[in-house]
Amino acid sequence: MTQLKKLGWYLLLIAFGYVFLFPLLFMLVSSLKPEQEIFADLYSIRAILPVGELSLENYRQVFAKSDILLYFRNSVLITSGTVVLGLFVNSLLAFTLSRMEWSGRKYVLSAVIALMIIPLEAIVVPLLLLVSKLPTIGWEQGMMVLKGSWLNTLEVQILPFVANSFFIFLFYQFFRDIPKDFDEAAELDGATPFQIYRHIIVPMSGPVFATVAILHFLLMWNQYIWPIMAVQGEDARPVMPGIQIFFGRQVGWGEIMAYASFVTLPVLAVFLAFQKMFVRSLAGAGIKG
Amino acid sequence: MNADTSALKGAALPTPSSGAAEPYRPPRRRYVFLLSTPALLGLFMFLILPFLMAVVMSFTDQRLLSPNETEWVGLRNYDRLLSVNWLVQEPVADNGVVQRDADGEPTYPRLRTLLRQDPAYEGYKELTSWQLGDKRLVVLAKDPLFIKSFLNTLQFVLLVVPLQCGMALGLALLINRQLKGIYLFRTIFFSPVVTSIVVVSIVWSFLYHRDLGLFNHYLQAMSFGLIGPIDWLGDPEWAMPSIVLMSAWQAAGVQMLIFLAGLQGISADLYEAAELDGAGTWSKFWHVTLPGLKNTTVFVIISTTIQAFGLFTQVDVMTRGGPQGSTSTVMYHAVTKGFREQDIAYGSAISVIFFLVILAIALLQKRFFDKRGG
Numbered sequence: 001m002t003q004l005k006k007l008g009w010y011l012l013l014i015a016f017g018y019v020f021l022f023p024l025l026f027m028l029v030s031s032l033k034p035e036q037e038i039f040a041d042l043y044s045i046r047a048i049l050p051v052g053e054l055s056l057e058n059y060r061q062v063f064a065k066s067d068i069l070l071y072f073r074n075s076v077l078i079t080s081g082t083v084v085l086g087l088f089v090n091s092l093l094a095f096t097l098s099r100m101e102w103s104g105r106k107y108v109l110s111a112v113i114a115l116m117i118i119p120l121e122a123i124v125v126p127l128l129l130l131v132s133k134l135p136t137i138g139w140e141q142g143m144m145v146l147k148g149s150w151l152n153t154l155e156v157q158i159l160p161f162v163a164n165s166f167f168i169f170l171f172y173q174f175f176r177d178i179p180k181d182f183d184e185a186a187e188l189d190g191a192t193p194f195q196i197y198r199h200i201i202v203p204m205s206g207p208v209f210a211t212v213a214i215l216h217f218l219l220m221w222n223q224y225i226w227p228i229m230a231v232q233g234e235d236a237r238p239v240m241p242g243i244q245i246f247f248g249r250q251v252g253w254g255e256i257m258a259y260a261s262f263v264t265l266p267v268l269a270v271f272l273a274f275q276k277m278f279v280r281s282l283a284g285a286g287i288k289g
Numbered sequence: 290m291n292a293d294t295s296a297l298k299g300a301a302l303p304t305p306s307s308g309a310a311e312p313y314r315p316p317r318r319r320y321v322f323l324l325s326t327p328a329l330l331g332l333f334m335f336l337i338l339p340f341l342m343a344v345v346m347s348f349t350d351q352r353l354l355s356p357n358e359t360e361w362v363g364l365r366n367y368d369r370l371l372s373v374n375w376l377v378q379e380p381v382a383d384n385g386v387v388q389r390d391a392d393g394e395p396t397y398p399r400l401r402t403l404l405r406q407d408p409a410y411e412g413y414k415e416l417t418s419w420q421l422g423d424k425r426l427v428v429l430a431k432d433p434l435f436i437k438s439f440l441n442t443l444q445f446v447l448l449v450v451p452l453q454c455g456m457a458l459g460l461a462l463l464i465n466r467q468l469k470g471i472y473l474f475r476t477i478f479f480s481p482v483v484t485s486i487v488v489v490s491i492v493w494s495f496l497y498h499r500d501l502g503l504f505n506h507y508l509q510a511m512s513f514g515l516i517g518p519i520d521w522l523g524d525p526e527w528a529m530p531s532i533v534l535m536s537a538w539q540a541a542g543v544q545m546l547i548f549l550a551g552l553q554g555i556s557a558d559l560y561e562a563a564e565l566d567g568a569g570t571w572s573k574f575w576h577v578t579l580p581g582l583k584n585t586t587v588f589v590i591i592s593t594t595i596q597a598f599g600l601f602t603q604v605d606v607m608t609r610g611g612p613q614g615s616t617s618t619v620m621y622h623a624v625t626k627g628f629r630e631q632d633i634a635y636g637s638a639i640s641v642i643f644f645l646v647i648l649a650i651a652l653l654q655k656r657f658f659d660k661r662g663g
Contacts, residue, residue: 006468013463017477020538023492024480043506093328102321108329115336117651121599121620122644125627125636126342127335129353163331193320222485224602225620229628240487244606247491256495260488271483275476278483279546 022048024264031058031258038254058258065251067234068259071242075263078157078238079220085162086216087209093163094171095197099183109172115165121225128229131156152233161220167212174208175201210277214270221267239263340644347638353631366638372431374413378403380423387423395423404429435639437614438622444529445536445618446597453537454589457544458582464545465552475549479542486539490606493535497521522608525615532603532616540596544589551585552578584658591654595647619643 025048030038032054041047062068096102097109131150150156182200191199202209224240231237243259271278347366351359380395381388388396404410413429416436420426430436464475481489496503505518521531559577568576601620604610610617610625617625619639627636 009463009466009468013468013471013474016460016463017474020478020481023489023496024484026496027488027492039501042501042503047503089327089331092324096321096325100317100321102318108325112332115332117595117647118336118340118644119595119599119647121601121623122640122647123336123339123343125623125633125640126339126346128628129346129351129633130335130339130342132353159331160335163328163335165332165336168328193317193324197324218483222487224485224487224605225624228605229624240485243491244487247494247606253495256491260491264484264488267483267485268480271480272476279475279479 027257027264028261030254031261032056033058033254035252035254038257058252058254059262061252061255062246062258062262065249065255066242066246066259067237068239068242068246068262070234071237071239072263074154074236075221075238075240077154078223079217081154081158082161082220083213083216085158086164086167087213089162090164090167090212091171091175091202091205091209092197094168094175095193095201097168098172098175099180099196099201100193112165112168112172116169124226124229127160127226131160131230150230152231152236154236156230157223157227157236157238160226161223164216167216170212171205171208174205178204207277207280210274211280214274214278217270218267343637343640343644346634347641349634351634351637353628353633359634362634366635367642369412369431369635370435370638370642372413373416373436374410374429376403376410376427376429377421378425378427380425395425397425400427434614434617435619435622438610438617438619441529441614441616442598442600442618442620445533445600446594448530448533449536449597450590450593452533453541453593454544454586456537456541457589458548458586460541460545461548461552462578465549478545481539482542484539486536486602487606489535489539490603494522494607497531499523523612525613528608528612528616532600532607536597536600536603540593544593547589548582548585551582555581587654587657591650595650598643598646598650619646 029048029050032050033041034053034055034057037052038047041049041052046052093112097105097112134150135146135148136150136153136155137146178201182204183196186196186200222240223238224244227238228241228244231241240263243256243263246259247256348361348363349359350362350365378397378400380397390396400415404413410429412431414431414433416428416430416433418425418427460478464471464478495501499505499518499520502521504521508516509518519527521527555578559581560573563573563577599620600618601624604616604618604621605624608616610621620643623636623639623643626632626639
């Protein structure tokens with residue numbers, strides 16, 4: 001490429017980069033500015049530069065006006081709980097589908113693949129009725145009690161999302177391509193299927209575990225439609241419905257941006273830390289899915 | 290699968306336990322059961338069962354909380370959802386002279402009275418109407434908002450799919466170059482994808498703001514004050530296109546990566562051969578790049594379409610289905626009816642229709658790839 005062509009290419013990249021980065025930078029920067037300055041800086045490059053009178057005042061206001069820390073804790077519990085359980089449960093089923101022979105295996109595999117096309121949106125309404133009738137164990141004033149419904153709990157946001165046919169399929173594809181010699185040697189040494197899973201398959205499957213963990217993390221942290229239906233009370237509310245309610249309260253834009261930044265930072269941090277893996281996961285998942 | 294080879298190996302390898310008593314091993318069937326049950330139970334309880342419930346309940350009058358017993362109602366929910374009808378209204382005439390209002394438009398008898406008189410029109414409400422000369426053609430539906438929501442969803446899909454896929458292909462072509470710092474730009478183009486659509490919707494609501502927003506500022510600056518200000522989210526004409534633009538911007542990064550993988554899968558030999566034949570940049574794009582991306586493109590278009598049909602969050606955060614129902618979607622209507630109005634049966638019927646549309650699109654994709662042996 002000639003130098004001139006190169007320069008033109010970079011100019012294009014920067015122009016598009018600006019379009020894609022602007023809203024996020026604007027959000028992060030505005031969260032640090034007082035209200036007047038957000039508006040004063042809006043129409044110049046200052047809108048995305050951390051200049052002027054910067055403070056954490058907006059964040060202080062958000063902490064004072066809403067239960068953001070409670071919602072944040074809920075989201076952390078829901079996300080980590082689902083991801084950890086999901087890695088275990090989904091990879092185990094994929095293991096039996098890819099590494100063991102049993103009658104009905106092919107039917108179960110076809111069913112798992114067919115289930116991938118049912119979107120969450122298509123089942124939320126009946127799922128709501130279902131969980132409203134499921135009993136659960138809860139705590140009230142230090143006593144264990146049987147509650148009549150799953151609504152307004154953390155488990156109603158965790159358990160339905162643990163098993164996931166798409167993730168099972170990703171595990172299945174990866175496990176299937178591991179040479180069978182390893183299992184056979186281990187089996188001759190008297191290893192049980194679970195030991196083969198634990199000591200042979202899992203250590204060799206780092207990339208697929210990372211992929212599924214990342215995709216599941218994104219899916220769970222950003223949950224919205226299900227919690228707005230299944231969780232009415234504040235105790236179990238996660239961050240995304242929380243910010244929507246905060247947004248509806250006609251508070252200052254600086255405070256809204258502070259709230260938005262606060263709930264976005266964990267994802268951005270994970271994204272920047274595991275960038276290569278992230279990009280590979282989503283691209284790979286897209287192609288194979 | 291490898292039963293033959295394993296038998297061979299078993300025979301060839303001296304096993305350490307040969308001769309000694311075999312240690313007790315639970316039968317493999319028990320392991321299969323133990324290891325597969327948690328996930329299968331989860332899929333059954335929270336995916337298959339609710340799906341079957343949706344199908345069954347769509348034929349009942351089930352409500353979320355109701356003292357009355359649930360009853361079978363046959364196809365009533367579907368009838369309410371899908372019934373469309375029409376009628377032609379004659380203007381009010383006095384001795385053959387059409388009565389006109391102050392603007393010279395003919396006046397018509399009250400539609401509601403007309404619908405009530407004729408049992409064939411029972412349950413129908415006005416969806417839309419057109420003027421035909423002095424007559425008026427009125428399109429009716431039993432649930433006008435559902436029909437409207439369905440058309441809105443179609444509009445969203447037809448706008449967002451080409452925009453998002455085109456944007457993604459453009460970005461993929463842009464970053465498919467060996468340049469210093471290209472990974473930084475890939476990260477930047479991808480960053481909206483990891484941001485929650487709820488957060489994106491809120492930030493863009495500010496950019497779309499009628500008086501303060503950035504869009505109107507630039508629009509007015511560039512048109513020297515001739516155009517705008519446009520009430521992006523408050524104008525029924527503009528609300529859906531505004532959501533389209535934002536949605537395409539947010540999600541294009543995923544398709545960009547898929548296109549990028551597709552581009553990198555095209556053999557360099559093809560480009561060299563084209564160059565030897567004297568092909569220019571455009572000619573290479575048309576005759577090598579695009580044909581090489583055919584499978585990728587079909588996959589990207591179908592998966593983006595399926596996703597777009599589920600449009601809900603942006604609408605819920607930015608417009609709540611308004612103004613005047615112009616951004617209500619199939620899913621938004623399902624949640625409004627099934628959850629906010631607690632009519633689970635009706636919401637289920639909408640879910641079933643939604644699923645059938647998704648299924649049809651997925652089968653289309655399968656047919657395409659089966660034909661190509663892919």
